[in-house]
Amino acid sequence: MPIFEYKARVKGNIQKSKVEATDEKEVYAKFFRQGIKPLSVKEERNSRSLFSSTLLGKQKVTQKDLVVFTRTFSTMINAGLPLNQCLNILGLHAENKDFGEIIFKVKRHIENGENLSDSLKKYPKVFDSFYCNLIQCGEASGALDIVANRLAIYIEKSATLRKKVKSAMAYPACIVAVAFAVITFLMIFVIPAFSTMFEGGGNELPVPTAIVMAVSDTFRANWYYIIFAMCGAYVILNRIYASEKGRIIIDRYSLKLPVFGSLIEKVAVTKFTQTLSTLLSGGVALIEGLEICARTSGNKIIELGIMRTRDAVSDGGTIAESLSRENVFPEMFIQMVGVGENSGSLDAMLEKTADFYTEEVDNTVDGLTSLLEPALMVFLGLVVGFIVVAMYLPIFKMGGNI
Numbered sequence: 001m002p003i004f005e006y007k008a009r010v011k012g013n014i015q016k017s018k019v020e021a022t023d024e025k026e027v028y029a030k031f032f033r034q035g036i037k038p039l040s041v042k043e044e045r046n047s048r049s050l051f052s053s054t055l056l057g058k059q060k061v062t063q064k065d066l067v068v069f070t071r072t073f074s075t076m077i078n079a080g081l082p083l084n085q086c087l088n089i090l091g092l093h094a095e096n097k098d099f100g101e102i103i104f105k106v107k108r109h110i111e112n113g114e115n116l117s118d119s120l121k122k123y124p125k126v127f128d129s130f131y132c133n134l135i136q137c138g139e140a141s142g143a144l145d146i147v148a149n150r151l152a153i154y155i156e157k158s159a160t161l162r163k164k165v166k167s168a169m170a171y172p173a174c175i176v177a178v179a180f181a182v183i184t185f186l187m188i189f190v191i192p193a194f195s196t197m198f199e200g201g202g203n204e205l206p207v208p209t210a211i212v213m214a215v216s217d218t219f220r221a222n223w224y225y226i227i228f229a230m231c232g233a234y235v236i237l238n239r240i241y242a243s244e245k246g247r248i249i250i251d252r253y254s255l256k257l258p259v260f261g262s263l264i265e266k267v268a269v270t271k272f273t274q275t276l277s278t279l280l281s282g283g284v285a286l287i288e289g290l291e292i293c294a295r296t297s298g299n300k301i302i303e304l305g306i307m308r309t310r311d312a313v314s315d316g317g318t319i320a321e322s323l324s325r326e327n328v329f330p331e332m333f334i335q336m337v338g339v340g341e342n343s344g345s346l347d348a349m350l351e352k353t354a355d356f357y358t359e360e361v362d363n364t365v366d367g368l369t370s371l372l373e374p375a376l377m378v379f380l381g382l383v384v385g386f387i388v389v390a391m392y393l394p395i396f397k398m399g400g401n402i
Contacts, residue, residue, distance in 0.1 A: 008038040016092065045258055061099045061126045063159045067152050069094070069103070074148035084110060102126055115139055130275065130292050137283035149284045154278040155356075158271070161361065168365040175376040179383065182336035184219075186387055191216040194391045206397065239257075253299040255328075259371070263364045269333050270357040273307045275348035286346075287314050302328055319346075333357070 008015050028038060071091055076086040087107040095099035102123050109119035117136035120127040125134075131151060195213050198205060207212070220225065221225060240246035272293050279289035290310035297303045305326035312322035320338030320395050323329050340349025387388030 008036050020145060061102070063155055065094070065096045065099050066126070066131075067155045067159070069099070070148050070155065071152040074145045077148065078145035083116065099126070116144075127183055128296075128297060130279070133288065133292060134279065134282040135282055141283050143283075150278055150282055154274060157274055157358070161267065161270060161274075161358065164361060164365050165263070168263065168368050171369060172372045172376060175372075175380065179376075179380045182380070182384060183387070186384070187216045187219045188208070188223075191387070191391065192220070198394050206393040207392070208386065209393050212387055212390040241367045247300045248304075250300075255299070255301060259368060263361070263368060264299065265328075266357055266361050266364055268297060268299050269329060270354055270361055272297060272302070272306070273333075273350045273354035273357060277347050277354055280347035280350070286319075290319075305329070312332060 005016070072090060076089070077083070081089075085106055087103055087110070091103035091107060093098045094103060106116070106119045106123070110116060111121065115136075117132050117139055120135060121132045134151055135144070136145050138144035141147075144359060191213060195216070198209070198213075241250055252263055254264055257264070275293045275296055276289050280286065280293060284292070287310055290313065291307055294303045294306035294310065297306060305323070305328045308326065309322040310320060312325075313319055316339070318341055320334050320341055322330075323334045334347055335354075336353045337346070340346040340353075343349070
């Protein structure tokens with residue numbers, strides 16, 4: 001359905017907004033029924049409904065969009081603006097037009113009598129259960145502006161954490177990709193030229209040279225099988241990870257990986273403490289908060305551990321005792337949670353723990369980068385050096401026989 005921009009005089013003030021309608025006549029009819037006289041109505045350029053935007057390529061709602069929306073929304077609510085007016089302004093000025101359409105749809109749900117949290121739940125791909133539950137608590141407590149501000153801070157911290165982990169993985173991935181490209185180029189284009197030259201010599205080739213030439217011949221003769229095998233392995237791993245048992249196996253071994261396992265554990269603890277702290281300070285019940293943390297943990301082993309902890313807590317146990325039985329979380333983290341429980345300030349202690357483990361993630365990422373950078377460069381140098389030496393050995397041998 002097309003979207004129309006309009007100007008109308010409402011109670012002496014000029015109001016600008018957008019509305020969905022089949023044509024201009026329907027827009028005018030809507031306003032006349034409300035006793036409002038529109039000053040101008042025009043169809044928005046490139047306007048489209050959510051259905052048509054899906055067909056034409058929907059613009060993804062990013063974390064940046066969500067942070068800007070949440071923080072601005074918090075400021076407006078704190079300033080005393082009505083909810084509908086806040087959503088109208090945010091939808092009108094949203095840089096992401098698809099996100100703007102969703103905001104307008106949320107506004108229409110509210111105008112039809114629904115509350116904000118229930119309206120947001122209709123768009124789970126944009127507003128997850130964590131977001132909606134906190135908004136619901138903010139509505140119930142009358143502190144929607146404070147909860148929205150905490151949400152914005154949480155989303156920013158989560159985005160920063162994800163960016164740090166990606167940066168730690170990006171450099172090694174680039175080095176491996178460059179190494180693979182260089183070795184492939186040597187195997188396909190450089191080594192065959194040497195091979196033609198050596199075949200006419202009639203001498204027995206040194207073992208390193210024979211190995212490199214055999215690998216080159218195999219690669220050139222079966223390159224399509226190799227690519228097919230790599231693609232097949234990728235598809236199979238994805239299928240395995242998509243299953244419950246496969247994900248449990250992969251996630252369990254990922255926590256035991258040297259160097260990377262420690263980083264995965266610290267990231268999981270940081271995410272858990274940030275999420276639970278934000279939920280508890282926003283007024284979400286502990287049992288419900290643990291369930292949300294489990295769903296957003298990102299690791300199946302940690303998810304199952306948190307769910308068992310939730311069950312134990314619902315039966316009357318403490319979080320610290322339940323977590324200690326899982327053998328997944330660091331001992332210091334469990335002790336800090338125990339101190340927070342005993343002092344009655346669990347949310348504050350979790351926030352401090354999150355700050356501590358955020359710094360730990362920073363240190364681990366820096367250490368991992370400083371360790372992998374020289375190691376990968378040495379590996380690349382050894383591989384390329386071995387190939388170069390292997391190709392020149394027969395030349396040195398022929399030079400010695402002259």
